[in-house]
Amino acid sequence: MKKILQISLGIVTAVGGFLEIGSVVTAVQAGASFNYQLLWAVLLGTICLIFLVEMSGRLAAVSKHTIVEATRERFGFPFFFIVMIGMTLVAFLVLVAELGGIGLSLQILTGIGFPWWAIPVSFLVWLLMWKGTFGLIENGASLLGLVTLSFVVAAVRLHPDWGSAAHGLLPTFPGARKASYWFVAVSILGASISPSLMYFYSSGAIEDEWDESYIPINRLTATLGMSLGGFLSMAVLVVAALVFHPRGIDVQKFEQASLLMTTALPKWGFTLFALSMLFACFGAALEISLAIAYFFAQGFGWNWSEDLAPSRDARFCLTYTIIILLGAVPLLFGVDPVKVTVMSMALTSATLPLAIVPFIFLMNDPIYLGKHRNGWLSNSVVLIIILLSFILAVISIPLELIGG
Amino acid sequence: MRLKRFSVIAMALLAACKPPTPAKQMDSIQSWLATAELDGDAWLRHAAPDNYSRQTLELSRETLLQVSHDLLSSHPPGVDSAMLDSVLIRSRRHIGQMSRFIEAKNPPAFARQLDSLRADQKIVKRIANSIESGR
Numbered sequence: 001m002k003k004i005l006q007i008s009l010g011i012v013t014a015v016g017g018f019l020e021i022g023s024v025v026t027a028v029q030a031g032a033s034f035n036y037q038l039l040w041a042v043l044l045g046t047i048c049l050i051f052l053v054e055m056s057g058r059l060a061a062v063s064k065h066t067i068v069e070a071t072r073e074r075f076g077f078p079f080f081f082i083v084m085i086g087m088t089l090v091a092f093l094v095l096v097a098e099l100g101g102i103g104l105s106l107q108i109l110t111g112i113g114f115p116w117w118a119i120p121v122s123f124l125v126w127l128l129m130w131k132g133t134f135g136l137i138e139n140g141a142s143l144l145g146l147v148t149l150s151f152v153v154a155a156v157r158l159h160p161d162w163g164s165a166a167h168g169l170l171p172t173f174p175g176a177r178k179a180s181y182w183f184v185a186v187s188i189l190g191a192s193i194s195p196s197l198m199y200f201y202s203s204g205a206i207e208d209e210w211d212e213s214y215i216p217i218n219r220l221t222a223t224l225g226m227s228l229g230g231f232l233s234m235a236v237l238v239v240a241a242l243v244f245h246p247r248g249i250d251v252q253k254f255e256q257a258s259l260l261m262t263t264a265l266p267k268w269g270f271t272l273f274a275l276s277m278l279f280a281c282f283g284a285a286l287e288i289s290l291a292i293a294y295f296f297a298q299g300f301g302w303n304w305s306e307d308l309a310p311s312r313d314a315r316f317c318l319t320y321t322i323i324i325l326l327g328a329v330p331l332l333f334g335v336d337p338v339k340v341t342v343m344s345m346a347l348t349s350a351t352l353p354l355a356i357v358p359f360i361f362l363m364n365d366p367i368y369l370g371k372h373r374n375g376w377l378s379n380s381v382v383l384i385i386i387l388l389s390f391i392l393a394v395i396s397i398p399l400e401l402i403g404g
Numbered sequence: 405m406r407l408k409r410f411s412v413i414a415m416a417l418l419a420a421c422k423p424p425t426p427a428k429q430m431d432s433i434q435s436w437l438a439t440a441e442l443d444g445d446a447w448l449r450h451a452a453p454d455n456y457s458r459q460t461l462e463l464s465r466e467t468l469l470q471v472s473h474d475l476l477s478s479h480p481p482g483v484d485s486a487m488l489d490s491v492l493i494r495s496r497r498h499i500g501q502m503s504r505f506i507e508a509k510n511p512p513a514f515a516r517q518l519d520s521l522r523a524d525q526k527i528v529k530r531i532a533n534s535i536e537s538g539r
Contacts, residue, residue, distance in 0.1 A: 111455030247438040250431065255460045256439050262451040263442075270452050 007220050013142035014225020015149075015232065020284035021101030022094065022191035022345045023233050024277065025251075025338055028260060030184050031240025032251045033177070036168030039234055041185040043169050045192025046230025048385040050223055051378050052356070055363050056198040057218035060205035063368040067202045068298035070362050079358070084299055086354045088292060091196045093344035095288045095327040099125070100337020101281030104254040109274045118331035125285050126324045130317065134207045134306040137290065141283030148232055148280055150272040154264035155235040158242045165238055179399035183346060186396050189389040190348035192233070195355035196291040203294040207305060215372065239264065254338050289327075293320040346400075350393035356386045426480035430532040432471045433492070437525050440464040440499050444518040447506060454506050461503040465496050480535070488531055495524040 030038035056067060063070060072080040102121045103114030128137065174181035210218070243263050244251060251257050261269030290306060296319045297304035303313035310317040331337065360382060363374040424432075443460045446452035452460075472492040476485055498521040505514035 108456050108459075111459065243442075247442060248431070248434050249438045249442065250435040252435075253463065255456075255463055258456065258460075259439075259442050259446055259452070262446040262449075266446075266449050266451040270446070270456070 003217060007217055009139065010217065010221030011225045011228065012146070013139050014221060015142075015146065015228045017138075017142035017145050017280075017283050017287070018226070018229025019145065019148045019151075019232055019236070019276070019280045020191075021097050021277065021281050021337065021341050022187075022194075024236055024280070025254075025257065025341045026184060026187040026191045026345055027233050027236040028240040028244070028251050028257045029342070030188060031237040031242075032244035032249055033184065034174065034181060035241045035245045036165045036238065037172055037174065038181070038185055038188060039165060039168035039237060040171045041188040042192065042230060042233045042237060044385055044388075045189045046226060046233070048189075048193050048382055049197075049230070050226045051382050052193065052198055052359075053201055053226055054219055054222035055359070055374065055378065055382075056202040057205050057210065057222060058215060058372055059363060059368065060202040061210040061214045061218060062212055062370065062372045064206065065368065066206055066294065066298050067199055067359060067362070068295055070368055071358055072299055074362055074365065074368075075358055080299060083354055083358065084295060086351045087195055087199075087295060090344060090348050090351050091288055091292050091295075092323065092327065093340055093347065094194075094196065095285060095292070095323065096330050096335070097337050097341040097344055098281045098285040098288060099324075099327050100331050100335075100340060101277055102285065103331055104337055105274050105278035105281065108255065108258050109271075109278075114337070115332055115334050118328040121285075122324050122328040125282070125289060126321060128286060129289060129306070129320050129324075130310060132306070134204060137286045137306060138204060141279065141286055144279040145276075145283050147272060148276045150261065150265070150268075150276060151232055151235040151239060154261045154269065155238045155242075157264040158239060160238050160242055165241075179396060182392050182396040183400040186349045186389060186393045187342055187345040188233075189385075190345035190350075190352075190393070192230070193352060193356075193385070193389065194348065195352070196288050198355075198359070199294055200287050200291040203291070203298070203304075207307060212372070236260075252338070253336075257338075285327075289320045289324050292323050293317075346393055346397050349389040350397060352386045352393075353390050356382065424474075426475060426478070426483060427532070427535050429471055429475040429480075430528075430535055433468060433475070434525070434528060434532055436464045436467045436471070437495060437521070437528060440502070441518065441521055441525060444502055444514070444521065448511060448515060448518065454509075458503050458506050461499050461506075465499045465503070468492065468496055468499070483531065483535060488528075491524050491527045491531075495521060495528070498524065 027042065030041070059070065060066060065073070071083060099118065099121055100114060103117035106112065106117045106121070107114045205214070205218070239260055240251070243260060249256060258270065258273055261273045263269070265272060293316050294304060296302070297313065297316040302315045304316040305313060330340070360374070360379060362368055364379065366373060440461055443452060443457055443464070447454070447457040472489070476489055479485065498517045501517045502514055502521070505517065
């Protein structure tokens with residue numbers, strides 16, 4: 001009974017915590033500009049994420065190491081340092097985007113511009129980190145994030161042509177706007193396959209003291225939770241394809257995206273969108289801040305645990321305090337969070353090999369995993385998708401930048 | 405040899421950095437007109453709050469001003485600039501009026517401006533199609 005409860009809670013938190021500003025913005029842009037054509041990118045990203053999250057939990061449960069600790073131990077500090085620089089820069093950009101997403105949600109709800117929210121929002125995120133426990137951050141924010149299920153309701157109410165949508169699950173080559181098409185595809189992959197989520201997940205498994213008995217729970221939670229989460233992203237894309245695409249709206253601003261559900265759910269659609277973004281970005285901001293702090297603390301061998309009092313892991317707490325404070329700065333100057341989001345998601349794709357390739361080595365190391373090492377299927381699926389997203393990112397990012 | 409290769413790359417980059425084509429700018433204009441129309445429609449159906457609707461209309465108007473200025477100052481070939489200019493000025497005026505009617509809480513007057521905006525949208529679409537077919 002206890003295990004069923006754990007599995008249910010794991011799936012619910014995975015679903016509630018799946019969407020964040022990156023997955024929503026990229027899915028909305030994809031649906032608005034390319035109809036259902038980019039559903040395959042969401043599918044591919046979700047499949048890859050299922051494998052990676054399952055591996056992250058398995059590594060922690062079997063080896064009692066987080067990904068960061070094992071990477072540093074296995075590859076040495078100089079290599080780890082390179083990974084740390086790359087991952088921290090990208091994760092920081094994602095944090096700016098998430099804090100901005102909270103500010104933009106409050107802007108559309110109150111009419112007060114998002115730069116004014118930068119300090120109060122950052123303070124609230126910091127306060128929850130300082131006072132809260134890992135359970136509160138993991139479960140509380142994700143349960144609130146269940147409001148994002150309203151995207152599925154909106155998609156169903158718009159009566160999409162399911163045949164055409166299913167056709168979008170197969171990759172197709174675009175007729176026009178090729179650079180933009182591949183750039184959005186790369187951004188979707190970057191939004192789905194988030195290394196920060198893996199670091200957060202493996203640290204969480206250690207915080208929750210997982211052992212080998214958790215392997216089946218981990219597998220089920222990762223598969224069902226991430227699949228349902230991916231389904232949510234697809235629902236966002238479908239709604240955007242039905243509302244924005246026929247009108248020729250190319251979504252560049254959050255204000256445009258905010259109209260997403262007003263057609264399907266006239267009475268509550270606007271508020272549900274704002275609340276979905278508010279809770280989803282809030283949960284993601286907490287997770288990213290924690291992931292960065294975990295990265296530093298585990299990498300440098302400091303004390304770390306979200307459940308410890310700040311006086312017992314002072315450097316860990318100082319790290320997230322500084323990161324959150326710095327994250328507010330670009331927003332104070334009015335930097336557009338949507339632009340930061342799209343660019344950070346594409347950069348995530350470009351840096352994926354840096355995080356994932358060493359991780360795959362770890363997952364095949366008998367010293368860490370023993371008989372629970374990766375099989376050929378998980379190795380192949382993850383490496384092919386990572387390689388694909390890296391190549392697409394390297395080609396499409398310069399093209400998109402040059403083409404404006 | 406190295407200099408030649410460098411100059412080819414530099415020229416390719418410069419060519420790629422050229423401003424958006426008239427067709428792309430027309431896409432952007434149509435996108436912001438459609439945004440204002442969808443926003444206006446949502447406000448009339450009580451599906452979007454006053455504050456948000458006014459801000460979005462204002463954003464649409466400002467962006468339209470910027471994009472149409474960029475487009476018309478480049479004197480795009482094959483485009484009736486005078487006609488496009490006049491329809492875009494009219495559209496921006498309708499959007500501005502819609503914003504004011506939200507403040508005055510006057511849905512009937514708002515609806516009339518929204519209808520006029522929809523008529524202008526059709527004219528802009530025809531012009532965009534003519535640019536598209538002339539390419």
